[in-house]
Amino acid sequence: MTFRLLLILGALSAFAPFAIDMYLPSFPSLARSFATDIEHVQLSLAVYFAGLASGQLFYGPLADRFGRRLPLLIGIGLFCLASLGCALAPSLPWLIAARFVQALGGCAGMVIARAVVRDLCEPMAAARAFSQIMLVTGIAPIIAPFAGSLLLSTFGWQAIFVSLALFAAACGTAVALWLPESLPAHHPRPPLRGALRNYLRLLRDRTFIGHTLTGGIAMAGMFAYISGSPFVLIELYGVKPEHYGWVFGLNAAGFILLGQLNARLVVRQGPAFWLRRAVVAYAAAGLVLLLVGAFQPKALPVLMIPLFCAIALLGGIVPNASACALAGQGANAGSASALMGSLQFILAALASSSVGALHNGTVVPMCAVLALCAVATALMARWTHRSAPA
Known part of the structure; x- marks a missing residue:
């Protein structure tokens, strides 16, 4: 897989991180602008997760039926228009509705990027490609x-959504110019009317659903952190909004570094071998984070150490x-990718909304939800391994 193709697929997969982070x-600022509180503003994040979860179910069958490029370009266009709608939002309900539509468009890149990798790579090469992406x-x-x-700080919150629209336009241009159709012309094109039946078949596939939920529950822990971090870092620990990126970026750097290490490790032992070991370490890091958070540490670095380990893993x-x-x-990579992404973001929405619902002015809700996800990830991985066919 060429560097340019990896770059395009990575950018398509980055729609959600950019639109969220x-x-x-x-x-x-949004809370002040709309005369509300941060807990209500968090609904725009939970709704975005819900849009990602529901939208992916449509793009999978479309990508299997009509190829990868057309549904992708439609989704990118929808994301671009909805981003401009967010920038023009006169009220919080308007913003929440526009965020939902924005998610419906943005999830096309996530679904189809995974499907393209599956079109072009065998499992071990796919694990490396996913790590490189x-x-x-x-x-x-x-x-x-x-x-x-x-x-x-320079232009106001509206400029954030305008920049997202420009990012989508750039990605759409790159797809139109340089992303070839990866679904071969002779490949079976399942009819749309069989989409529900195909999803039901995938839900009965214990290997597929087990690995999907393992990754999804793990991701839910990260989104618990994403949802809770603005309050914890800015409001509770007094990190200035302009410095928030430094703390947030540190954890993201750990995520990147371990992902690149994983790309090298899977060449020798394969993805399943390292997955079983990573989930155990993730559960341990989550439990340590909960223990530390329960003591309400005064110094932010004390909390950041186990949090960094959990996100990096x-x-x-x-x-x-x-x-x-x-x-x-x-044969059904698009639908499988869609169902995987949908289930993952349903879990992300549950984790995000749980942090808001449990809000009590401390770090405990964020730590508790992340720890629960970490332990559940390890249990799901163990169940999947034990139930896999010999």
């Missing part, structure tokens, strides 16, 4: 808060779980 520093995707959580903070879980889940799904 870039506007996190603006939560206090994460290098591009992982840069987004580092750049996005910095860019969001700069735009916020996702770099060894997400690409391996994705590769294992999509192995053997060649």
